[in-house]
Each structure stands twice: as C-alpha cells, then as structure tokens.
Amino acid sequence: MLRNNIPDQHLIELLKVYYGIDIHTVQLIVGGADMNAFGYKADSESNSYFVKLKYGHHDEINLSIIRLLHDSGVKEIVFPINTLEANLFQQVDHVKIIVYPFIDAPNGFTKNLTEKQWKQLGKILRQIHGTSVPTSIQQRLRKETYSPKWREMVRSFYSQIRFDESDDQITTDFKSFFNQNIDSIHQLVNSSEELSKKIRPDFEKYVLCHSDIHAGNVLVVDEESIYIIDWDEPMFAPKERDLMFIGGGIGNVWNKPHEIDCFYEGYGKTSIDKTILSYYRHERIVEDIAVYGHDLLSHDQNAQSRLESFKHFKSMFDPNDVIEIAFASYFNLLFFRIIQ
Structure with missing residues (x-):
C-alpha cells in the first residue's frame, strides 16, 4: 500500500534535527517497486544524499547485516550515514529514515554490466554467501x-x-x-x-542471501565499479535464492548466456x-x-x-x-x- 510522502520542508527539518545536515532541496525519486518506501535525493551546499523513508516498524536486521558485511571487508555496499546519536537510522513515528551518500550512477536496468563487472558481481556474491553470521544475528534473520x-x-x-x-x-x-x-x-x-x-x-547449507539482487539493485558506477544496494530483506536460505536472479530475466535484462558465464567465472565452481x-x-x-x-x-x-x-x-x-x-x-x- 502506497503511503503519502511527507512534505519536503518537513523532511528537510528532520534531516537537520537528527543528522545535523543543512539541506536546501529534496527531490522525490520515482520508479521503485516498494510501495511502502520513498527515496529522495537531498542536496546540501557541498554534498548530495540518498534519503530512504521506510514506513512501518521494522527490525533493523538489514542494517546489522550491512554493518557485518562492511566490517567483513565487502566494499561494494553503500554504508549509511550515522545520525547525531551514532545510529544507522532514525525512527520518527511510523517512518524509518536512513541516509546514504548519493551515488550518481545508473542501475543494471539501464546500463549493461561489462564482462569485468559480471565477474566482480560473482566474486562479491560468493563473498556474501561465505560470510560467517553470528548466532545473535542468525536468530533474527528470516x-x-x-x-x-x-x-x-x-x-x-x-x-x-x-x-x-x-x-x-x-x-x-x-x-x-x-x-x-x-x-x-x-x-x-x-x-x-x-x-x-x-x-x-x-539448513546446514543455508547462507546469507541478499534475496532481491536483481539489476535494479546493482549500481553501475563506471566501467570498473559496482555497488549492491537495497538490503531490506536479507535472509538465510539456499544460495539459489540469489543465484536465480542471474539469468532470471527480471526487467528483461540479465538474460544472456555470456553474462551468466562471466558471473560464474567470478563466483567460482559451485553445485x-x-x-x-x-x-x-x-x-x-x-x-x-x-x-x-x-x-x-x-x-x-x-x-x-x-x-x-x-x-x-x-x-x-x-x-x-x-x-x-x-x-x-x-x-x-x-x-x-x-x-x-
């Protein structure tokens, strides 16, 4: 169900109060499939930010996973900006605010990955699937x-x-x-x-999965770099939960045999x-x-x-x-x- 987005000026005030950021303009980003979330580009005098508003009360397990991956050396994720109280998000009534650095890059729906980037995506996903998840986090994961x-x-x-x-x-x-x-x-x-x-x-073969790693959640920064975004629904599952997107054709992309070959060259041998x-x-x-x-x-x-x-x-x-x-x-x- 689509919620009514909050007024721009109110969002600017919230970012000042909870993040200490002086924003002069915010712009709604349209096109997301999640009807319970809004994304904004927020501009200050010196920086741009991606602001995500997530409606409803949610366990912040996704942010725990982002921190775990960040601390485990996975560099191809966008780490949130801390609030003034050093938290990764701010809950305001029924809205969760998460602020990220704004990466001005197309996603995989609008820009094809190079062969090198397909191999890189394979290596990243193998690293994610091989990440050791502490029991305290496993207990909260879907x-x-x-x-x-x-x-x-x-x-x-x-x-x-x-x-x-x-x-x-x-x-x-x-x-x-x-x-x-x-x-x-x-x-x-x-x-x-x-x-x-x-x-x-x-269950012994379950691994940490992104669970929604389609082309829209991979930012193609240049001919070299990619970022995996939107960690809203991480879960413990068979690795096929993520691998089904490679060659799966969501959005009529990622459906070419040579892309699959390059991905698995990076991912490595697997059954x-x-x-x-x-x-x-x-x-x-x-x-x-x-x-x-x-x-x-x-x-x-x-x-x-x-x-x-x-x-x-x-x-x-x-x-x-x-x-x-x-x-x-x-x-x-x-x-x-x-x-x-």
Whole structure:
C-alpha cells in the first residue's frame, strides 16, 4: 500500500534535527517497486544524499547485516550515514529514515554490466554467501520455509476477480489482462507448489542471501565499479535464492548466456540445485503477482501507485522476461530427469 510522502520542508527539518545536515532541496525519486518506501535525493551546499523513508516498524536486521558485511571487508555496499546519536537510522513515528551518500550512477536496468563487472558481481556474491553470521544475528534473520503464503494469495484472486463488479478502469484492465493470462498464472502457481514439495530443506547449507539482487539493485558506477544496494530483506536460505536472479530475466535484462558465464567465472565452481533454482524463479513471480494484484484490486490505492503496479505486472509476461525463463527452467529440469 502506497503511503503519502511527507512534505519536503518537513523532511528537510528532520534531516537537520537528527543528522545535523543543512539541506536546501529534496527531490522525490520515482520508479521503485516498494510501495511502502520513498527515496529522495537531498542536496546540501557541498554534498548530495540518498534519503530512504521506510514506513512501518521494522527490525533493523538489514542494517546489522550491512554493518557485518562492511566490517567483513565487502566494499561494494553503500554504508549509511550515522545520525547525531551514532545510529544507522532514525525512527520518527511510523517512518524509518536512513541516509546514504548519493551515488550518481545508473542501475543494471539501464546500463549493461561489462564482462569485468559480471565477474566482480560473482566474486562479491560468493563473498556474501561465505560470510560467517553470528548466532545473535542468525536468530533474527528470516529463514527460508517454502511457505505457501503467496500461492494462496494468488489463488484467492481467482474468485475475487470473477465476482468483482468494480467499474474502475485500472481494475477492469487488470482483470482482463489477468484472465487473458490465467493459464500461465495457474502453471506458475501449480509448478511452484510442486517444486516446493520436492525440496528437502538442508539448513546446514543455508547462507546469507541478499534475496532481491536483481539489476535494479546493482549500481553501475563506471566501467570498473559496482555497488549492491537495497538490503531490506536479507535472509538465510539456499544460495539459489540469489543465484536465480542471474539469468532470471527480471526487467528483461540479465538474460544472456555470456553474462551468466562471466558471473560464474567470478563466483567460482559451485553445485547448483536445479530444483531449488526453478522453484525460486517460479515463486518470485508468484509473489510479485500477489503483491501487484493486491495493489490493483485495492480501491483505496492512488492511481499513480496502481498504474505503476500494472506496468510491472504486465512486463513479466513479455518475451524472454521472467515468466518465459521460469517456464524454460522447469522444462529443462523435467528434460534432465527424463534423460537420466
């Protein structure tokens, strides 16, 4: 659910009070898929900052992970700026404020990684997956349980859409598109459930995962450097939770064979569980359908939020995008089993 962003002047005052930063202008950054967060560029006389407002009360485990990785020598992350009280964030009522140095760089959706950067991304992710996480942090991290939550939510849309009598144009367009693609949606949900039942969780093989490392969360600074951003949802899971994004095609990028080869040249030799990889590629889409569908069927959403959700929803069905690639991974898995 999209929240109302706070007035610019109020945000400027908050940054002065809690961070001691004299900001003269703030500018909302549009385009994020998280409907419970806002990003701003904030400018002072000498520096620019990225200010993230996260709504709701959240465990600051993500910031603990950022600190852990920073202290472990992972340089390709953006470390937050401390508040005046030396904290990594400031909670103001129901809003968490996090301030970072502003990095003026495109993300992987708008700029292709070079071969060197693909290898670098592989090395970084291997380093993250190999990071030793203290028990005190492990206890607070989400752990993969292969929950049916999102599948059940999408299934609830079947009847909800059938009996919805709204004449709202966005809702009408969404229902029409949903029904046009109902066979693919059924296949995604059913295959995800089938794959989840084939997996036997092995907690000893769980590693620290970013869990959302798509192209939009990799900043391409120049021909050499990259940064991994948006550590909102770190978790303990099989490494395939992150590896499914490499070649997964989210946003119709990161879907070329030579990119995958370069990535694994950097990541190093590893054994990949194709069942888990295929599960994640299906389940991630099911989750997106659930989240976007909820936004589009909720009539209390504003039009901007709902149009943005509809755009993201439709794009998943584009050629060589996530759904086509997920189905291919499932077909390849079945074919592999047949020839064994």
